Amino acid sequence: MRDGTLGVAVIGTGRMGSDHVRRIDEVISGARVAAVVDLDGERAKGVAALVDGCAAYTDPAAAMAADDVDAVIIASPGPAHEAALLEAFARDLPVLCEKPLTPDAASALRVVEAETRLGHRRVQVGFMRRFDAEFGQLKAVLDGGGLGRTLMLHCTHRNASTPPGFTSRMTINDSVVHEADVTRxxxxxxxxxxxxxxxxxxxxxxxxxxxPQLVLFETSGGAVVDVEIFVNCGFGYQVRCEAVGEHGTARAGDAHGLYVNAAGRWGGEIAQDYVVRFKDAYDREVQAWVDATRRGGVIGPSAWDGYAAAAVCEAGVRAQESGGRTAVTLAERPDLYRAADRS
Known part of the structure; x- marks a missing residue:
């Protein structure tokens, strides 16, 4: 690191990647954007031009080989993640990988096995809800035990609309994947x-x-989780989770902001997408990753968590298609993840 500052290569300059470039440049301390990567070279150059000293690449391997790159954020489409992760492992570079870890359980397991061969964790998966203030408070309440054993979770996941080409499978793989991680x-x-x-x-x-669809999870501890996924609700972006315990309930995700009474009406604003709703969570997630990386450690959702979510999603897609209850099959968890996978 130059002067103690982490040099980060951001792979993928679409909406999420560009937002991370802005975040590191304007919000995060202890890091700088050293490189951006996109198959569209002109788009990469356009994003790089916004940051002093940032280089543009079309090849992830070339960016990772640069002398001033110390760590990587992967924000490219899911099918490209495995190759980028394995390249980062070959260079022993820390990685923040946006979900999904990879698009399917088999490739996610290959990533887990490759990281296990390194002998230490290098990946934090971008399940940003773990860094949301309300969800963090809910986690603390449940861990505190005051509500007793959690019996059920009621989850809501709504989007205002979907882009062209959005499929029923994507409701599971791109949306409900978050509820899979939150549940675990x-x-x-x-x-x-x-x-x-x-x-x-x-x-x-x-x-x-x-x-919409209603997705039901059963867990190893006997809890039942229902997820309403409604990706064309029309009015905004909403994510909620209510835990029902033996002695009470607790709910996260109401996101109460400014509340106005005027002109005979009362109410507030509903965020229109995830970048707005989880802005603070993304900031905390990336700052936590930078801080841990500078200390030589890794925190947050692991590659195992990414694999487990992929396995749940595969079962969910099969359940969509069959209309029946579908079991989730997991490989044996390596010792590398046993102590750290709940961080």
Whole structure:
């Protein structure tokens, strides 16, 4: 590191990658954007031009080989993640990898096995809800034991609309994947089975898209989790989770901001997308990654967590297609992740 500052290469300059470039340049302390990577060279140059001393690349390996790159953020499309992760492992570079770790359980397991061969963790997976203030408070309440054993979680995940080409499978792989991770994190249990119920589609759902859906998780500790996924609700972006315990309930995600009474009406604003709703969580997530990396450590969701979420999503897609309860199958967890996978 130059002068103690972490040089970061950001791979992928789409919406999430560009937002991370802005975040590191303007918000995060202890790091600088040393390089950006995109297959579209002109787009990479355009993003790099916004940051002093930032180089543009079209090849992730070339960026990782640069002398001033100490760590990597992977924000490219999911199918490109495995190759970038393995390249980072070959150079023993710390990585913050946006979800999904990889698009399927088999490739995610290969990443887990490759990291295990290194003998130490290098990956933090970008499940940003673990860094959201409300979800953190919910986790603390459940861990404190005051509500007794958690019996159920009621989850809501709504998007205003979907982009062209969004499919029913993507409701699981791109959206419910977050609830898969939140469930495992909040409860400290694995998800053992998935069922998907599909009501008649909303009139706002594009042709061929099953929307909304109700996803049910069963866990190794006997809890049941329901997830309402509604990706064309029309009015905004909402993510909530209510825990029902033996002695009470607690809920995160109401996101109460400014509350206005005027002109005969009362209410507030609903965020329109995840970048707005989880802005502070992303800031905390990246700052925590930078701080841990500068100390020589790794915190947060692990590659194992990314693999487990991928396995749950695979079972969820099969449950979508079959209409029946589908078991989740996991490989044996390596010792590398046993002590750290709940951090």
């Amino acid at each position: 994190w909040l409860l400290g249990q694995e998800i053992t089975a998935v069922t998907v119920l599909r009501p008649a589609p909303s009139a706002a759902a594009p042709e061929g898209l099953s929307d």
